[in-house]
Amino acid sequence: MSKDSTRPQGRRDQRRPGTPARQAATTATRTPTPTRTPATTPTALRRLHHHRPTPHEQFAERLLAVLSGRRPVHWMLGHTIGEAYEQLVQLAPRTPLRTRGTLPVVRTCGGFHPRPGVVEAFASIAAGEQVRAMAFRLEQGRDLRWRCAAVELGSTPATAACAPA
Structure with a gap:
């Protein structure tokens, strides 16, 4: 009996x-x-x-979903502390990320840890040819869950702000 005869048929x-x-x-x-x-x-x-994904990368996606209108603002209720929820309520309806055409995506995301349990994060959001900036702060609670403490969007370009309505 040869070595190869003990192999199952089709085995290479x-x-x-x-x-x-x-x-x-x-x-x-x-x-x-x-x-x-x-x-x-x-x-x-x-x-x-x-x-x-890091916590700030996950939050960038979550914030984008709310600010682009894919998710309602109250979806972030358990994920925000302090003024962050009110900031989202103010930003969400009037944000330039609510596009009718191209779906905005997180292009890059990074963060800085000024001290343990805090992340100052930034993200660039692309929607077609347009790129916008988003900054947010995450704080880790006693339960070790990360929550958003502040949100800011980059201002609109000067040409758009100065254009007559």
Whole structure:
């Protein structure tokens, strides 16, 4: 009986069940390793496949959903503290992110930790050709949940603000 006759039909792997890894590696056929480009380095692949969004990235998406009109303002009730909810109530109906055409998306998002439990975050929001800025502050409560404490949107461009109505 040959080695290959114990393999299940259609199996191409030369290793046999119970074969030590060292021996299996020497009997398996070798394939050439592809050259690595910057996008396929282990670090880049780890970022692509195992990226867990940070709290400020999650909040940027949540805030955008409210400010673009995809979600109602009260959706953020348990996720805001202090004046942030009132700021959202004021911003949401008149924000330039409520577009009728292109759906706005978070393009970039970053944050700064001035002290433990606080994140000062920023995001750039793209809707077609337009890019707007959004800044917000997150504070971590005793229950370890992050809540939005303040929200600001970048002002409208000067040409739009000065244009006659």
